[in-house]
Amino acid sequence: MTWILQQPLASLADTLHVMDTINGPHPATLEEAILLRDCEVEFGRASGPGGQNRNRRDTATTVTHVPTGIIGAATERRSQAQNRSRAIFRLRLKLASSVRSKTHHERHRASELWVQRRQGRSISVNPMHADYPALLAEALDVIVARRYDVAGAAGVMEVSMSQLAKLVRHNKRSFALVNRGREDQGLPRLK
Numbered sequence: 001m002t003w004i005l006q007q008p009l010a011s012l013a014d015t016l017h018v019m020d021t022i023n024g025p026h027p028a029t030l031e032e033a034i035l036l037r038d039c040e041v042e043f044g045r046a047s048g049p050g051g052q053n054r055n056r057r058d059t060a061t062t063v064t065h066v067p068t069g070i071i072g073a074a075t076e077r078r079s080q081a082q083n084r085s086r087a088i089f090r091l092r093l094k095l096a097s098s099v100r101s102k103t104h105h106e107r108h109r110a111s112e113l114w115v116q117r118r119q120g121r122s123i124s125v126n127p128m129h130a131d132y133p134a135l136l137a138e139a140l141d142v143i144v145a146r147r148y149d150v151a152g153a154a155g156v157m158e159v160s161m162s163q164l165a166k167l168v169r170h171n172k173r174s175f176a177l178v179n180r181g182r183e184d185q186g187l188p189r190l191k
Contacts, residue, residue, distance in 0.1 A: 026141065027065060028096040029111070029134040032088060039091070040064045041084070046075035061087040070094045092133035096140065097174040103141045108156050114138055121160040127170035139167055140174055148181035150190065165190050 027035055046060035060075040061083040072091025074083040110118075113134055117123055125132050143153040143164075154164040169175050169190070179189045 026095070026101040026134070026137045027068075027099060028092045028137040029113070035065075035088070035092075036063075038066055040066060041087075043080060043084075059083050063087045063091045065091060065095060068095070068099060070098055089130070089133070093136070093171060094173075096133040096137035097171060097177060099137070100144055101137070101141050103145050106156060108142050108145070110157060111138055114157070118157075118159060121158070122163050123157075123159045123167055124163075125167070132170070136167060136171055136174060139164055140177070143168070143178060144181065148178060148185050148187060150178065150182075 027038070040063070042062045042064075043058040044060045044062070045058055059078055059080045060073070061080065062071060062073045063084070064071045070091060072087040072089070072094060074086035074090065077083045077086065111134070113131060114123070117125055117131065117135060123135065125135055139153070139157065142156055143150055146153045146156070150165055150168075151161045154161040157164060168178055175190070182189055
């Protein structure tokens with residue numbers, strides 16, 4: 001997979017960096033084994049509360065997506081497997097909000113996952129569900145392609161604007177990205 005770092009949008013340079021893929025699917029949508037091929041996974045010890053096992057075992061987990069340098073980490077569980085799972089989920093969330101896949105602003109073809117999760121004009125997913133990062137990435141790809149026109153993106157994605165905004169609102173980083181992009185385009189902020 002080939003990655004290109006775009007210049008950050010001027011008003012977002014201090015807080016948000018947008019990446020762009022030129023080949024392949026969005027990394028937040030990849031199966032875990034495929035995603036981990038591009039990652040370094042490290043285990044270590046974490047200080048702080050958590051009991052004896054936290055201090056005696058290498059349970060803290062850091063997962064780095066090498067092509068982008070984006071990191072997901074977890075230290076709160078006593079189990080290395082649980083921390084690994086949480087770190088991968090956090091990495092997927094960061095990838096969803098930071099990496100953009102090219103898509104057409106009007107002819108976007110919804111993924112199979114999006115079609116399965118859509119119910120009429122609704123798209124409902126708990127932000128802690130494993131599907132959330134992939135759905136968020138797809139939504140953001142279309143929103144950015146439409147120059148932050150959330151209503152237009154909702155039309156392309158065949159959901160209501162309120163449902164699409166709600167999906168993005170669950171992730172603070174993504175919500176900030178969309179609102180800053182909307183401001184740059186002269187559009188009102190989402191509430």
